[in-house]
Amino acid sequence: MQVGLVHYLTVAAVLFGFGMLCIMTRRHAVGILLGVELILNAAALNFVAFEHFISGGVSGQIFTVFIITLAASEAAIALAIVLQVYRTHRTVMADELTDMKN
Amino acid sequence: MNSFSLDNLQSLTWFFPEIAITVGVIAVIIWDLISAGLNRIRGIVVITLASLLTSGFLSLAYLMRQLAGLTPSMSLFGGLLAFDPFSHLFRMLFAFVAAIVIVFASPSSETGAGTRKRRGAGEFFTLLLIITLGLNLMVMSRNLLMIYLSLEVVSVISFVMAGFKIDNRKSAEGALKYVIFGGMASGIMLYGMSWLFGISQSLDIGEIGNQIAMATAQNGRVPLVILLGVVCMLGGLGYKISAAPFHMWTPDVYEGAPTSITAFLSVGPKAAGFAVLIRFFEEGVKATTHYDGRLTPWAMIAGLIAMATMTVGNFTALHQSNIKRMLAFSSIAHAGYMLLGFCVFDQQGKQAIMFYLLTYALMNLGAFLVVAAVAERNGGNEDIATYNGLGSRSPVLAIMMAIFLFSLTGLPPFAGFIGKFYIFASLLHVGGRWNWILATVGVLNSVVSLFYYARVVRAMYLTKPDDKRALTVRVSWGTTIVALAVPTLALGIYWAPIYDFMTASLLIGR
């Protein structure tokens, strides 16, 4: 079977699914952030695949470049915050951070 | 594409508000490095205020030019950004909000500017300016890439701002939750964008709109893939306006962040989120309430989100004891009211949202300012119990707070009532069963909201103070509070000029 668009979309969808699973089930803050990275990669793969198979041009790839860049900067901030949290709470388990409750 | 689409160089002429802010950013960084002592902080405040005011007035100038018909609406940078009255109006609002927050933040110790060593002040104001730049870009974006980028500018900096307090458990915790939710929301939004890109082969939202309209006309209904893409995008934007079910970060972040940042986050990004939402649904989805006599999925989804947002916000706010947290939930509820206006997808709804945003900016900033002033004198304690007897301890502050709270409730003769009135009027103007249900839920919610706003009023006036000493407030804060309360009252009595001005300006240019 010829590898086509749908194959790539499927890979991206699986990545997206695993990413969501991470976010929904993980307790470790970094674990959740790994899930976010997976989702971002899923979206990026989608963009490149769509560009390759459908639209042509460069806009899809450009978008992906920005996704990668911003993911990196976001990760930097996120990890700095994780360290802050670890310093103040001595834990990074998301469900143990309960200073503020309704 | 637009007939007035300027290339990169030509666009610079119409990009001065943003350039002013960028120059401000650089100037603040340099000044922060070369000066010391009190001069450092003074200089920084002056530079930031100057760049914001320049930005605001330039936007006003552009707006006046456009209203006078001297400059047409056009696209900048080859179609990436829109240059239309709609964006000018929002840019003015952002300049105003950011300027207020700067006045607010400069003597505050939470941000570092008010401490003895003034550590972190330079960074604080730099970041505030960068967020404002991001907000400006958000409201101008008419391209998925620019929407994503500008949203990310705002998000990334907001994460930092939320965690700005040194070694503060709540601040760090709030920031972490913010980052997690923010990352997830932008991821989901990107995923949705990629589907939209796939179906329309373009990042330009106008082009996407054409494709969606075509596909809808062909199928007789909205194709599933488009629905999926748009719903995913709603996730990202809903997170920015803290609409349910993407609101979970809001209370923690608002409670943990420095109060000035809370005030900013509750107004600026929310307004920008609404601007993007409106522009995307008008240009990119071409949404209407009814199609072929049936309710469109857009009206359905937006209505459901609006109802959920209001209800969650109001009912959770009922049993909060921390005032910042309570106001956080109230800001969620207000996003819900504004979404009601969004549900009708027409000019009147837009006007209602815009007017509501203005009044909301006034009263919410004011309320947070009072919170900051009271908390500062109570050693950072933000409990509602600290408001006991405020009416006798600081009459002016208490009256202003009462004005803001009643305005937030939506009682005449305060501006909040007029905002709500326009929202409900826009719903009933379109009419139909769904809108009547939405309006009914809306007014019920507004009754519920009285409970928790009145709790603060009760604490201020009906409860005896625990501490009888007078509570003083800095002159700069006091003046700002009054400056926000006066229009809150005045706009409730005579709002015609402002409303008409907004009506004239709320054109999304193509």
Next chain:
Amino acid sequence: MSRSRTKYFWAALVALVAVILSASAWAQQAMPPQQRMPQGAVNQPSARTPGGGSGQIAMRVDGEKYGPVEMRRDGKEFRGEFWVANDGTGPLNVTRLALRTSATDPRLPGGAIVAFDDGKTIATIQPNAAKKAIVRWEVDKAGGVTELYGHVIAESDTSDRRVAAMGIHAEVELGGSPWLFNHILSWLTFLPVLGMLAIFVMYLMGYKKDENLKWLGVGLMGVELILAIWLFWAYNNGIGRAAGNDGFQFIEHGVWIRSLNVEYFVGVDGTSISMVLLTALVSFVASIASFSVKTKLKGYWAMYFLLVTGMFGVFVSLDLFLFYMFWEIMLLPMYFLIGIWGGPRKEYAAIKFFLYTLAGSVFMLLAFIALYYNADPTYLVDGSPVLHSFSIPELMRVDFLGKNLTILTMSFVKVIWVVLFVGFAIKVPMFPFHTWLPDAHVEAPTAISVILAGVLLKMGTYGMLRLNFGLLPEATQWAAPAIAVFGVINILYGAFCAMAQEDLKRLVAYSSVSHMGYCLLAMGALTPHGIEAAIVQMFNHGTITSMLFTLVGVVYDRAHTREIGKFGGMATEMPFYTAFFGFAFMASLGLPGMSGFIGEALTFVGAFPVYPVMTILAASGVIFTAAYHLWAMQRIFLGKFREDWRTSHALEDTGGKFPEMNFREAMSLAPMAIIVLVLGFWPRPLLNLIDTGVMDLTALVNPPGASQIAHLGDMASKALALLH
């Protein structure tokens, strides 16, 4: 906050107001003119034929687009002129220039005519030319009407058949001081706000002698009362709807928010005039009763003034938006007045009152918006055309039933009617929405109880008459039996509850519930007598219940308790007080010769032909009413005086004796007592005042059959005459 800083705030405030005002002015200047089109306005016609061009009609006064034409007095006649212009490219034939009125719907008082300056009502106008038109009004032919608000319309034969309108306005100067008397309703409404501002200024200037504020309060309320009495004197009770101006007098009418078609529109007619009088009276009396308030006086009086403004505003406003604003404005001061200066459970009572009323009124707001969007196209007072309107007289003309609208698949008129009714019923308060009332009354300070019972409750019934009856007469007919049923329930339930009360104030509160039931029953009958009875009962209950609450306050000030069981034999202690109390109670239970009787008797007369069974039930309520009144009186005043009072803590200052009523307290009771007595024997002035209004209202909700029409006026006045 320190004094010097307060000065900064004051300065900031003034500066800001100035900035905002100038910015608004500037913003309006800067706006391109076409953007100023009112919401829903009929747009400029684009129907220009491609060939020769066509005319486009426009009206201007002194070069301005918006009127109204201010007519000037010239001997016996008012005269005003304006221009009919042609803004189009071709010639314009004005086919008719006329006043906007008709025989069946007389919007204007008689005696007005309009024509072009050549005396004709048709004309041909060339492009970019204008023709002068002159409007005249002979006051003598107007049948006593002293003002005129209306429109001149001009029709043209252009393809779009556009009708242009120009507002006209003429007013006889009243009392030699038009700045005061021609704006009497605005003065009545906003004078208290000035008092509030005065208090604010005093606060800023550091004025400390708060006790003197009561003189400001009494003085201001006295001025209000004098103005109201002048209003009563100047009100022409012969003017009904048919006489023009929709039967309203002392109208002030101007555009407030053009983009929303909201107008500042106030006026009084037979329905509202008595309520305005009552408000002035009760707020004067309550201001005297307020002397017993000793704490936070600046706040108290500021809130009191705001409350008075809200009350007047509700009764005079003729624009739904304005009405709603005033309706809600009242809530805030009431919340604070009960919550700060109230009794032990004040917070609970205050928030309960607030929430009940707000819950009713937010739905009312939706109803108002729905009415607005379903109104017919009309003109604002300045002649600008609008698609929708908030104006109550305009909405009264709209046939909502005939539009066959639905809300959530239910009939529009019924839903709106029910929503409005519930909103007002909460205020009345009607069973089952009454539970806020006893709490609010018991906790509120005396003066506020007086206002609450004397005026606020009447807003509910007034709202029903003005809006439910006025705007949705068909739905009123549909629901009339239900109103009556609720009225009877109120009467009986209130009376039974009152019997069970130990707290004197609670007893009076429940008696209010019972008495307001008479209004509902009378209203539900839809007969002229019924509606008249409702208004009379509203007025009388206002006066009587004010007395009752003042009296309760008097004894509470002395004994610090209101428990009926703790008293006894008070007649010997305070004979003068006992006399007053007996008088008020007799009036309240409806003893003939006092005004309470008139209301009840009229109610029965009005309701009996329509609801015989219910009326009999209600009449049996009179027995219970008498029972609890007399029983309470007996327990308090007769029997043996309890000697433990002699040593009670409450009477320490007076050596164990109950001091007799003082002059101030007597003064706060005397006006009401006189009115109760006078109206009891000679209700003619009150009835005269409201007769025409009642007839107009009856004609709306109870349209006579074809055979009756010719005799309606005669028959009704005969019927009324029988009563008086």
Next chain:
Amino acid sequence: MGESVVFYLLAALTCVSAGIVALSRNIIYSTIALLGTFLGIAGLYIQLSADFLAAIQVLVYVGGTLTLILFAVMLTAKIENIRTSNTARARLPAMAVIGAMLLLLGMVANSTEWPIKIAKATPSTAKLGHAFLSEYMLPFEVGSVVLLGAMIGAVVLARRAVKRDSERE
């Protein structure tokens, strides 16, 4: 045919390592597995004729982001309980939800008629370079603003911690 095989291998690498990221009980394994995902996607990018992207995917993600994440893990995890460092909760309901979501996504992807026009696989680096300096100039600049902001932000968040002890005195 060879291309297909390569695709399936890469897809398998990507998905399996993503699965490990999502399901492993050890945070270190999860993090390392992310490397596989990133590399797999880089490979897929090459297949999609996005060679430049593949390069920066490796450079930025593997070289930058992943290293950062590893640092964060090392600095925050307690080494003694590393085996159970990455516990999860409510996995079953989440899997059910996500399964349903994936089904929906698959259905949509399959049922939509994509207007496919396969272009020749050409290197795109030069085109990207041109685009960045013409059409996408502004996003490029905005991207640099984000990076500036992130840099300042990271400094703000980190510096405070370092200086905290000396400030206390």
